[in-house]
Amino acid sequence: MEGEPGLRERKKLRTRQLIAETARQLFAERGFDAVPVAAVARAAEVSEATVFNYFPTKEDLVFQGMEAFETELLAAVADRPAGEPIAAAFARFVLAPRGFLAAEDENSARYLTAVSQMIAASPALLSREREILARYTASLAALIAEDTAADPGDLRPRVVAHALIGTHQSLIELVRRRLLDGPPTDHARLAREVRTQGRRALDLLEQGLAAYAAKPAADPGEAPRSGRPDRRGTARNPAHDDAAHSAGPAVV
Numbered sequence: 001m002e003g004e005p006g007l008r009e010r011k012k013l014r015t016r017q018l019i020a021e022t023a024r025q026l027f028a029e030r031g032f033d034a035v036p037v038a039a040v041a042r043a044a045e046v047s048e049a050t051v052f053n054y055f056p057t058k059e060d061l062v063f064q065g066m067e068a069f070e071t072e073l074l075a076a077v078a079d080r081p082a083g084e085p086i087a088a089a090f091a092r093f094v095l096a097p098r099g100f101l102a103a104e105d106e107n108s109a110r111y112l113t114a115v116s117q118m119i120a121a122s123p124a125l126l127s128r129e130r131e132i133l134a135r136y137t138a139s140l141a142a143l144i145a146e147d148t149a150a151d152p153g154d155l156r157p158r159v160v161a162h163a164l165i166g167t168h169q170s171l172i173e174l175v176r177r178r179l180l181d182g183p184p185t186d187h188a189r190l191a192r193e194v195r196t197q198g199r200r201a202l203d204l205l206e207q208g209l210a211a212y213a214a215k216p217a218a219d220p221g222e223a224p225r226s227g228r229p230d231r232r233g234t235a236r237n238p239a240h241d242d243a244a245h246s247a248g249p250a251v252v
Contacts, residue, residue, distance in 0.1 A: 164205070
């Protein structure tokens with residue numbers, strides 16, 4: 001079928017998935033800082049150079065699903081219905097359960113808990129997580145500025161983006177605190193708490209942002225959009241969504 005990846009692309013995707021899954025398993029068992037990239041390569045039966053071809057840094061082995069998350073977040077905001085403010089579209093996307101909160105079995109929940117604990121224990125991973133969230137903020141601010149035709153000196157798009165991504169970051173921290181509290185966490189109960197706390201926080205923002213950036217109705221003569229490229233100008237490839245359930249910023 002047209003649009004499906006070819007054999008070469010599928011082989012590359014399988015190799016990428018194998019390396020990522022191997023790395024996450026080793027990191028969860030031994031800790032991120034205790035596992036060199038060479039050990040990941042040996043366990044995945046590939047060369048160390050091959051690992052770096054797919055993942056430029058060691059931290060990317062943990063956070064490699066975040067590009068898909070960013071693309072989906074931007075699409076959810078950009079393609080919101082006419083009349084819907086950005087804050088409401090953001091809330092609908094971010095409060096949807098994913099990662100640990102969407103785990104359907106205890107093995108998955110335990111694994112994702114271990115990954116969250118690993119991130120919390122590693123200064124290198126926490127630093128990279130902050131970099132990723134800063135990238136989210138910049139991408140969202142650029143989209144808001146475009147949608148509102150903001151002047152270059154208008155600070156409001158960045159202020160709004162910081163507030164929204166800051167809420168997302170606070171929810172990540174909430175989940176991580178609960179997972180680190182000690183006894184096994186009831187992920188269904190935690191998912192309800194995240195939705196409640198997130199809804200309260202976003203309601204607070206919406207009280208001040210409700211009238212800002214409501215999407216105008218489409219021009220009757222305008223052709224509907226079939227999709228939106230990501231902010232780097234390339235169309236989203238579903239084949240790259242292999243790690244949409246990573247336990248980094250997408251955990252909530």
